[in-house]
Amino acid sequence: MKGGGRGKEPPVAGEVTGKRPKRKCLQWHPLLSKKALDFSEEEEEEDEEELGKQPVLCGEEQESQMQCGSTTEEMEEDSHEQRARRPMNAFLLFCKRHRSLVRQEHPRLDNRGATKILADWWAVLEPKEKQKYTDMAKEYKDAFMKANPGYKWCPTTSKPVKSPSSQPVSNPRKKVWSFSSNASKDSTTAKKVPKTDSMPQLNFAMADPTKMGGLSMLLLAGEHALTSREITLSTKPSLPDSASEGSSFPTDKEEILSRTVPNRVPDITESRVKSALSPLPESSLSAAPEGKPCRQSALFQLAEMCLASEAGKMDTVVSQPVDSSSAASFQQTTVMPEIKEEQADSDNCPPSSHTSTLLPSLSSVTSTSTDAIPPQLGSQNACVKKKSKKKEVAKSNDNSDIPCLTKKSIKKRNHAESNEDSVFSTIEAVAKGAWNDTEEKPKTKIQSSPSSGNSGLPKKKSKSKIKTFLKEKEEDMHEDSGQRGQSSSSEVEMKEEMTDDSPKSEAEEASIGSTDLQGSVAEPLPPPCSHSPAKLKEEDKGNERQSEVTCESTTESRGSRKSERSCKGALYKTLVSEGMLTSLRANIDRGKRATFRSSDHDASWSDDSWTALQMGPNNPKKLKKSKSKDDSSQSLGKLEEEFEKKFNSLPQYSPMTFDKKGTTVAKKKKTDSSTLPEEVSKVDKAVVQSDSMLDSASKAKSCAPIATIYPDVQGTTSMEMLVGSQKRKARKTKITHLVRTADGSVSPAEEEKTKDLNQEQDKKPLPQQNLCSEKGCYINPTSEGAKRSTVPQAAFFSLTALAEVAAMENVHRGQRGLAESQKKELAQTPVLISCADQ
DNA sequence: AAGAATGAAAT
DNA sequence: ATTTCATTCTT
Numbered sequence: 001m002k003g004g005g006r007g008k009e010p011p012v013a014g015e016v017t018g019k020r021p022k023r024k025c026l027q028w029h030p031l032l033s034k035k036a037l038d039f040s041e042e043e044e045e046e047d048e049e050e051l052g053k054q055p056v057l058c059g060e061e062q063e064s065q066m067q068c069g070s071t072t073e074e075m076e077e078d079s080h081e082q083r084a085r086r087p088m089n090a091f092l093l094f095c096k097r098h099r100s101l102v103r104q105e106h107p108r109l110d111n112r113g114a115t116k117i118l119a120d121w122w123a124v125l126e127p128k129e130k131q132k133y134t135d136m137a138k139e140y141k142d143a144f145m146k147a148n149p150g151y152k153w154c155p156t157t158s159k160p161v162k163s164p165s166s167q168p169v170s171n172p173r174k175k176v177w178s179f180s181s182n183a184s185k186d187s188t189t190a191k192k193v194p195k196t197d198s199m200p201q202l203n204f205a206m207a208d209p210t211k212m213g214g215l216s217m218l219l220l221a222g223e224h225a226l227t228s229r230e231i232t233l234s235t236k237p238s239l240p241d242s243a244s245e246g247s248s249f250p251t252d253k254e255e256i257l258s259r260t261v262p263n264r265v266p267d268i269t270e271s272r273v274k275s276a277l278s279p280l281p282e283s284s285l286s287a288a289p290e291g292k293p294c295r296q297s298a299l300f301q302l303a304e305m306c307l308a309s310e311a312g313k314m315d316t317v318v319s320q321p322v323d324s325s326s327a328a329s330f331q332q333t334t335v336m337p338e339i340k341e342e343q344a345d346s347d348n349c350p351p352s353s354h355t356s357t358l359l360p361s362l363s364s365v366t367s368t369s370t371d372a373i374p375p376q377l378g379s380q381n382a383c384v385k386k387k388s389k390k391k392e393v394a395k396s397n398d399n400s401d402i403p404c405l406t407k408k409s410i411k412k413r414n415h416a417e418s419n420e421d422s423v424f425s426t427i428e429a430v431a432k433g434a435w436n437d438t439e440e441k442p443k444t445k446i447q448s449s450p451s452s453g454n455s456g457l458p459k460k461k462s463k464s465k466i467k468t469f470l471k472e473k474e475e476d477m478h479e480d481s482g483q484r485g486q487s488s489s490s491e492v493e494m495k496e497e498m499t500d501d502s503p504k505s506e507a508e509e510a511s512i513g514s515t516d517l518q519g520s521v522a523e524p525l526p527p528p529c530s531h532s533p534a535k536l537k538e539e540d541k542g543n544e545r546q547s548e549v550t551c552e553s554t555t556e557s558r559g560s561r562k563s564e565r566s567c568k569g570a571l572y573k574t575l576v577s578e579g580m581l582t583s584l585r586a587n588i589d590r591g592k593r594a595t596f597r598s599s600d601h602d603a604s605w606s607d608d609s610w611t612a613l614q615m616g617p618n619n620p621k622k623l624k625k626s627k628s629k630d631d632s633s634q635s636l637g638k639l640e641e642e643f644e645k646k647f648n649s650l651p652q653y654s655p656m657t658f659d660k661k662g663t664t665v666a667k668k669k670k671t672d673s674s675t676l677p678e679e680v681s682k683v684d685k686a687v688v689q690s691d692s693m694l695d696s697a698s699k700a701k702s703c704a705p706i707a708t709i710y711p712d713v714q715g716t717t718s719m720e721m722l723v724g725s726q727k728r729k730a731r732k733t734k735i736t737h738l739v740r741t742a743d744g745s746v747s748p749a750e751e752e753k754t755k756d757l758n759q760e761q762d763k764k765p766l767p768q769q770n771l772c773s774e775k776g777c778y779i780n781p782t783s784e785g786a787k788r789s790t791v792p793q794a795a796f797f798s799l800t801a802l803a804e805v806a807a808m809e810n811v812h813r814g815q816r817g818l819a820e821s822q823k824k825e826l827a828q829t830p831v832l833i834s835c836a837d838q
Numbered sequence: 839a840a841g842a843a844t845g846a847a848a849t
Numbered sequence: 850a851t852t853t854c855a856t857t858c859t860t
Contacts, residue, residue: 091844111858112842119843153847
């Protein structure tokens with residue numbers, strides 16, 4: 001039905017080639033409205049801000065990238081004739097903002113499930129909270145309307161008019177709005193007259209989702225490159241006048257930077273997530289819930305080691321200052337782990353002079369490596385792309401020769417390469433960083449948390465950076481262009497990291513890269529929490545066995561030279577494993593459910609990635625959370641940012657909040673909702689403090705924040721049921737889900753939750769623990785409170801009940817998935833419904 | 839491509 | 850009342 005109605009999309013694809021731009025519904029951006037109207041500032045401040053900023057940026061951006069111009073017109077025309085996309089409503093906004101969160105919680109859940117949950121949350125959300133979203137939606141809508149005066153939600157009639165040609169539009173829909181803005185529109189000012197239709201194509205490219213991503217990445221990379229460049233220059237000792245250089249680079253960089261900053265700040269979600277992810281902030285932020293130590297550190301370590309080993313090599317070479325050949329060899333070495341290890345033996349004594357020498361060589365290497373990589377990747381990429389485009393086709397042809405035979409294999413390969421590269425680059429970076437002195441340190445990073453001893457924050461940062469870097473790299477590879485920028489950026493990043501990590505710049509500073517350097521590399525580098533050597537040894541051994549666990553210990557061991565070798569091996573392994581993971585990275589980011597079940601690894605990674613995103617201070621900005629969207633946004637730049645800002649400004653609620661709310665709501669319900677003040681206030685608080693709360697919670701429980709959430713959620717469930725998705729669902733499915741709670745009342749939502757639980761259980765090896773712990777911590781309090789305060793009924797339902805239900809379900813179905821069957825069964829089950837509340 | 843959810847708007 | 854469609858993304 002839907003499909004039929006729309007009809008747009010399908011045609012689009014076909015049209016792609018078509019001459020016409022095919023932008024059917026471009027997404028509308030607030031900016032547009034402004035531009036269009038421009039003078040009237042009826043809207044809100046936000047818009048104004050955007051406007052002011054936009055124009056300037058745009059201009060600049062245009063120059064640099066030349067995207068700007070075209071879209072605008074398209075929009076208008078389209079809007080007039082065709083149609084802009086509808087503005088999102090509050091709920092959608094909410095979804096957009098929270099979906100990622102939900103996904104995190106329930107990795108296995110598919111989107112639909114997520115949507116359901118979101119709906120539940122939304123239902124639970126208090127009006128007050130909702131209002132923000134509502135307001136925003138309204139604002140958005142108003143702006144939209146302004147921009148498109150005669151916009152009709154339903155095109156019905158108009159459609160036919162445009163008909164054929166228009167249909168083709170396509171427009172990947174991807175997030176156009178960022179784009180649109182600018183240029184021509186303003187000049188025209190008239191909303192209506194677009195007219196220029198000349199160059200839709202530019203956009204187009206952007207528009208293409210596939211392309212877009214890459215492109216955006218590219219752009220991003222470019223930005224990044226600039227930034228990095230700047231930094232690099234400044235960093236280099238030889239170049240004292242960073243300022244002059246900086247000035248030479250246009251303001252763009254500065255602007256970019258500035259832009260970046262604001263964005264990051266707003267993201268509550270990220271922070272929240274981060275906190276959730278990292279149970280132990282002090283020791284290892286990066287640690288994933290499952291207990292994975294920080295990989296990053298491992299990676300880092302490895303890099304260091306490599307560096308050290310390299311230094312040793314260099315010694316050998318010594319006389320040759322810039323040895324490209326050496327560099328090449330180095331690369332190879334890097335690739336081959338074994339070799340590395342062996343060479344490692346030699347590590348350790350890198351004379352200062354060598355070190356200095358190294359620098360150049362390293363830099364050269366870096367460039368080389370980067371360059372070298374791209375081509376291969378490019379080809380591969382192409383293959384991949386093809387595949388993605390026509391999976392089916394590929395399959396049919398599968399035979400042969402086609403370079404892209406196996407998608408998987410290729411993909412893997414690609415990843416692997418990328419990983420290697422990344423590693424290599426990392427190493428280089430490290431080397432550089434080490435080599436480099438401290439100037440940057442202070443600037444680049446703020447060493448905010450001295451107390452923990454550097455270990456905590458720095459690690460995180462480094463990790464994040466690395467990840468980011470990797471990502472970028474990959475993307476670059478895909479795109480194939482704009483690599484150098486990345487490489488430089490990566491270097492920069494690494495440097496930064498190094499700086500941060502190294503606590504002390506003092507020593508380094510004292511000797512600009514000379515003798516101390518060695519020391520710094522080998523020992524000082526700081527192992528965040530360096531312990532006694534003896535310990536290290538032991539740990540090392542252990543490390544060898546298990547790479548994962550090892551990481552931490554390895555990190556610690558870093559300092560001691562003895563263990564280095566062994567460590568290397570371990571590290572290498574770890575890296576390898578990581579690499580594998582990396583290949584999965586993409587999947588991981590999402591939920592990666594299908595491929596690997598080893599949720600642990602994935603989970604940790606995903607978490608990391610998230611963290612990384614958050615952290616990235618210098619990040620181009622917006623890697624942000626979701627990859628897909630970001631890309632496009634990035635390219636656009638400012639507009640998007642602005643919009644995002646607004647969007648981000650919206651409160652993001654942590655699951656905990658919902659849980660609480662749920663509880664509260666339940667209470668309300670029971671109570672009759674007459675009085676909620678206290679509770680409400682509490683909730684609000686919770687919301688506000690959610691971040692902190694989460695942290696604490698996470699800390700307390702290494703297990704998983706998510707798990708913690710569950711119980712509450714369930715509690716919430718009771719409430720949700722009513723609110724949930726009755727409307728449509730009820731109609732279609734009717735009351736599909738009826739679950740009986742302890743008291744006998746039924747709750748629809750529960751079913752879902754239960755499902756989730758089951759899923760999780762399946763996934764997670766130790767559901768029991770979680771449950772138990774959860775019970776202890778959470779439920780009791782909640783339930784108690786609920787009971788006391790209000791009615792007993794709801795209070796009853798508790799984990800136990802849930803558990804029972806879950807168990808039953810499990811028995812029946814065994815595993816996940818059968819929502820329908822479950823529903824049916826449930827329905828059959830004797831339950832009654834909401835009436836129970838009476 | 840379908841579909842999950844909610845909401846706004848049009849029909 | 851009902852239908853459309855906005856967003857996201859797996860299946």
